[in-house]
Amino acid sequence: MIMITGGMGFLGSSMAKLLCEQGEKILLTVHRQKELAPFLEPYRDKTLLMASLDITDVGEIEKTIKTHGITSIIHGASVYEAKGTLYDAMRVNVLGTINVLEASVRNSIRRVSALSSEAVYQGIKQREPLREDQFLCVESDRYIPGTKKAEENLAILYAAKAGLDVVLIRASRIYGPLFAGVRSPMHLMAQAGAQAAECDLPQIDENEGHDNIYVKDCARGVIMIHARETLKHRVYNLGMGKLTTFGEIRDTIQILSPGTKISLGSNLGDVTATKSSLDINACLDITRIREELGFEPEYGIDKGMAAYMAWLRDRQYL
Secondary structure, three states, rough: EEEEEOOOOOOHHHHHHHHHOOOOOEEEEEOOOOOOHHHHHHOOOOOOEEEEOOOOOOHHHHHHHHHHOEEEEEOOOOOHHHHHHHHHHHHHHHHHHHHHHHHHHHOOOOOEEEEEHHHHHOOOOOOEEEOOOOOOOOOOOOOOHHHHHHHHHHHHHHHHHHOOOOOEEEOOEEOOOOOOOOOOOOOOOOOHHHHOEEEEEEEEEEEHHHHHHHHHHHHHHHHHHHHOOOOOOOOEEOOOOEEHHHHHHHHHHHHHHHOOOEEEEOOOOOOOOEEOOOOOOOOOOHHHHHHHHHOOOOOOHHHHHHHHHHHHHHOOOO
């Protein structure tokens, strides 16, 4: 059985659906989010189980592993600014990760696939795609980049000293069904598209670009990595491998939903409402996962936004 920590979130839910479709038995851990995604209901209490778990308690993790016969773990539980204080983030993101790693060592878990983030590249100023073998900057200005850098160092140390099979997956910006970032420009524009409404975002720069991956592509990539018997590397980027600007997203939505009108700002400078002075200006280099595992994103921005709007409009999971 595979345990997914943070599995009730939007990426965890999509991973669970894909794994259930593949015939795997899944345990989703429950902490704050207790409502199961509607597209997972057919699997409830069959191949999909749920269990309450506080990952800041290593004993509780061990008990859960033993009770359910867990053989591998996808670790995705995390706290960001909207979910708690800095101390909460340190306890869950850092101590929680240590506890997952330690419990895995004690119980001979086959592999821990830890979900990291493109945010670990924060502080690197380049336009070329970011590679897994680059040196990282120490400085961070938000919970996720700061704690994910710490998590990666700790996981690699556990691999070296305790012999744990742990792999780090640096995902780019994810969007799609159940996305919790209700104030994000992508969500606001997609919501407008779903309703054929107007959306005025003068604080968002139409020229600002990010590496955006649809949640089903991200889920598939994580599972490809987690399932592979032998991996050549410890760290993998997972994204589209290209930047898409907010202006391109706006244009795509307005084509998909002709009644939609989205207004954005332009040439707002290097620091914006969605970008700090430390944030990256490049996409992820996905050569490693592409060449080793054959991963290719299936959802371009047009297909991805169409699917996301279908979810927002009438809960179609496409």
